[in-house]
Amino acid sequence: MRERIAWAYEPRSILAMLALAAAYLVAAKAGMAFSLVHSSVSPVWPASGVALGGLLLCGASRWPGIFLGSFLSTLFWQAPLIGSLVTSTGATLEAVLGVWLLRRLDFSAALERVQDVVALILGAAVGCSLVSALIGNLSLAAEGILPWADFMKAVGVWWGGDAMGIVVVTPVLLLLWARQPVERRLEAMALTSCTLLICLALFTAALVGPSSWYIGTFFLFPLAVWAALRFGPRGVSLVTLFLTVFSLWGVMVRLGPSQTELQSQASAQTLVLWQFFIGVGATTCLLLAAASAGRRDATKRMELLAAAVRSVSEGVVICAVTPSGPKVLFANEAFRAMVGLGMVELMGRSPREFAGEMDPETRQRLETAMRQGELFRCQVLLRHRDGKRVPSELQLSPVRDADGKVTHLVSIHRDVTATQELRTRLMAAERVAAVGTLAAGVGHEIQNPLAYLELSLEGAVRSLGQGRAGAVDALVQLRDAQEGAERIRHIVQDLRMFSREGAQERKPVDLREVTTPALRMVRHVLRDRARLEEDYGSVPRVLASEGRLGQVLLNLLVNAVQAIPEGAPEQHVVRVRTRTAPDGRAQVEVSDTGRGIHPEVLPHIFEPFFTTKSLEEGTGLGLSISQQIVRAHGGEIHVHSEPGKGSVFTVLLPAAPEAVTREVPEARAEPRTPSSRALARRVRVLIVDDEPRLAQSMRLLLEPVHEVVTATCGKDALALVSSGQRFDVVVCDLQMPGTTGMDLYEKLSEQAPELARRLVFMSGGAYTEAAIDFVRTVPNLVLEKPVPPELLLATIDAALTPELRQTGS
Structure with a gap:
């Protein structure tokens, strides 16, 4: 309080008060010239506007200047001392109350809001000026200067004069003080x-x-x-x-x-x-x-x-909600680039027209959110006008009116093409990393069958050198060699499933069939750490990518192996269990009796790059990517762990719809062996493969039952067809230098469409992006190398007989 008093009496403050007093005195002198009702009452009083404007600009603490100016002005018309004091008090109180009220109402001196004008007119001019009119006229009437008969009339005139002074003068002071430059001179x-x-x-x-x-x-x-x-x-x-x-x-x-x-x-x-x-x-x-x-x-x-x-990089679409559904009102440049359409083409259309393929559950949730006006997030494929698909992360937000009714929908689309490509590469890298962790064990698994394959073949050669006496031994040794080759083929198939990027198509999958190759990958490494227990209960099929689920199981098994120390396998167990969850979902559990996970670490194990392992053991992406894969399949992954007692990872996946499951046969038809082909007709087969020895081996296999011609490149195969040679079936490698199998198929579709339909592809599994798209769309059979002889013969028959086409792999 003392500081405020000291501040009020600073020379600058005193000068401001004197300036306010002088301004009030001059304005009051001008107003008194219009005193027609009574010498003390004027219908024109600009001094009230000067008082309010001065205190708004200089601060309410300068009120003594207003009091002084009002007191001097009343003395000039020879009013009594007491009356002058009371009247000056009323004038000062009018200005101070006006400042207080306007500041309470968050008044802006710029007067660029309707609420500011209303506050000034109704609050200060009409409301506060009544205070001065009542106090001043009561003082005049009490002292006999103003007859009581004229009291109400004088109050009205005084009130109007003060109010008009505020309306006319105060805005001028406030706005001229701002010194804003004049526009449009x-x-x-x-x-x-x-x-x-x-x-x-x-x-x-x-x-x-x-x-x-x-x-x-x-x-x-x-x-x-x-x-x-x-x-x-x-x-x-x-x-x-x-x-x-x-x-x-x-x-x-x-x-x-x-x-x-x-x-x-x-x-x-x-x-x-x-x-x-x-x-x-x-x-x-x-x-x-x-x-x-x-x-x-x-x-x-x-x-x-x-x-x-x-200008934002995300696509923004604003839709109006109409009885027939949402209609586009606005779309920014980023969204127009995503769909390849102009603003005129988008106006009035439904946003559903731009959404590509979407699983039924997500589409139903999106339709419900659009109908009910709820906040919604999901990933959708936008359809570009040139046919390509743009992966987009969608966020749908409703806009409601004052009554809470949804009037518009705002959707934000973020192009996640680069994100998905990066995620795919990270997944592929993690798959390779998981397999790399088991590289020594995989090498050992291959070395064993490879060793007795070579020994058996060497023994067969020596036995055959002994003539007829060694023929029986040679046959036994060749069968052993065949078994070794079959084991190597299974290992290669397992590696291919976990490492290739093309295994993303969803189909009904039995979790038990996915678990088997994952266990084969870790079995050798697991021997020195724990016993393996398998408990396969009844489990429904799931609509999933076999390779992606295999990656999840492989990651969980690798984690289980790494959680158990070496040297005491009889003390530890790794258990794999499948069953049907109470809610009907497919459930697979991977548990171990290892060191477990500390409670402080447990909430973070699914975070990217979070790991407690050394750099040699992991990247910290395995569990994060596994969780992403499971969630992408509509499932959940849970973990329960206690330090020193091990961990249990549980994967829950929704069962595949019955309609999809019924479309997949329970078991494939048994391929026919050469001995069962007595009634099959002999045909002419063209084998195209850039590996001459593989082509020669297939020729030797097929020649007893078919006529075979070989070519080592697609160009030579086209030359044979163009020269007029007739072939019933073509067996072609999918990827070759120069003219690939895809190129050969395109040329044959133009030159010999019937032969193109009877073309069988073989692939070593090294798919390019173009090959992945081709395999997804082509109706022809595709075999994975190495191809068992019975399957190759059965596939050729299936290519000739449309009803047997499902025999192929």
């Missing part, structure tokens, strides 16, 4: 010139007669409206001030100093009506200026928002 000069001309016309009309003056006052409105629309509240306040000053001056000059009592009353009524007219006009135009300023500000914000929405 030529137009401002034109407005000023017109205002001065109208002011002179009003002054002249006031001298000529009342009828001419009344007609001239109507020019106030067009000028004020012009100022409101083009120059805002500042222009309105200046125009209003000029018109008020000149018109009042003209009225006073016309009335003159010598008036009868009747003329005095008529003049008072004229001034009151004129003040009311000015007040209504000024208030209307100030409201118009504030509304116009608010509209301009809203327009600028909308333009800024529109520019921001247009």
Whole structure:
């Protein structure tokens, strides 16, 4: 408090108070010139506007300056001392209450909001000025200066004068103090010139007669409206001030100093009506200026928002909710680039038209969210006009009106093509890393059958060198060699399933069939750490990617192996269990009796790159990617672990729909062996493979039952067909140098479409992106190398007989 008092009496504060007192005194002197009802009551009182504006600009603490100016002005009309003090108190209280009220209402001196104009007019001008009118007139009446009979009339005149002083003068002080640069200077000069001309016309009309003056006052409105629309509240306040000053001056000059009592009353009524007219006009135009300023500000914000929405990298679509469904109102450039359509082509269309393939559950959830106006997130494929698909991460948000009804939908699409490519590479890298962790064991598994394959073949060669006596031994040794080759083929198939990127198509999968190759991968490494227990219960098929689920199981098994120390396999167990969960989902558990997971670590194990292992043991991506794969299949993965007691990882996946399961046969038809082909006809087969020895081996296999021609490149095969040679079936490698199997298929489709339909592809599994797309769309049979002889013979028969095509792999 002492600091405030000391601050109030600083030289700068004292000068400000004296300046306010002087300004109030000058304005009061001008107002007293219009005292027609009583010498102490004037219908024109600009001093109230000076008081309120001064305290708003300088601070309410400068109120002593207002009190001093009001006290001196009352003394000048020879009012009693007590009356002067009371009247000055009322004038000061009017200004202080006005400042307090406006600040409580978050008043802005710019007057560019309708609420600010309303607060100034109703709160300060109409409300607070009544305080001064009541206090001042009560003081005059109490001291006998004002007859009680004229009390209400005097209160009305005083109240109107103070209110008009605030309406006319305060905005001028507030807006001129801001010192904002004048925009549109030529137009401002034109407005000023017109205002001065109208002011002179009003002054002249006031001298000529009342009828001419009344007609001239109507020019106030067009000028004020012009100022409101083009120059805002500042222009309105200046125009209003000029018109008020000149018109009042003209009225006073016309009335003159010598008036009868009747003329005095008529003049008072004229001034009151004129003040009311000015007040209504000024208030209307100030409201118009504030509304116009608010509209301009809203327009600028909308333009800024529109520019921001247009320039963001994410696709933004705004749809109106209609009875027939959402319709596009706006789409920014990023979304238009995603779908390859212009704004005119998008307007009025349903956003459903741009969504590509979507699983039924996600589509149903999206439709429900759009219908009910709920927040929704998912991934969708946008359909580009050239046919390509753009993976997009969608966020749908509703826009509601004041009643809570959804009127619009805003969807944000983020192109996740690069993210998906990176995720695919990370998954592929993690698959390779998991297999690399088991590289030594896989090498050992291959070395064993490879060793007795070589020994058996060497023994067969020596036995055959002994003539007929060694033929039986050679046959036994060749069968052993065949068994070794079959074991190596299974190992290669397991490696291919876990490492290739093309195994992403979803089909009904039996979890027990996926578990077997994963166990084969870790079995050798597991021998030195724990016993393996398998418990395969009944489990429903799941609609999934076999390779992706295999990666999940392999990651879980690798984690189980690494959680168990070497050297005590009889003390530890790794258990794999499948069963049907109580809710009907397929469930597979991988548990171990290893070191377990600490409770502080457990919440973070699915975070990317989080690992407690050494760099040689893991990257920290295995469990994170496994969780992503399981969630992408609509499932869940849970973990329960106790330090020192091991861990249990549980994977839950939704069962495949019955309609999809019924489409897949329970078991494949048994391939026919050469001995069962007595009734099969002999055909002409063209074998195309860039590996000459493989082509020769297949020729030797097939020649007993078919006529075989070989070619080592696609170009030679096309030359044989073009030369007129007839073939019934073509067995071709999918990927070869130069002319690939895909190129050969395209050429044959043009030259010999019937032969193209009987073309059988073979692949070593090293799929390129083009090969993956080709295999997904081509109707022909595709075999994985190495191909068992029985399967090769059966596939050739299937190629010849359409009803047997499902025999192939």
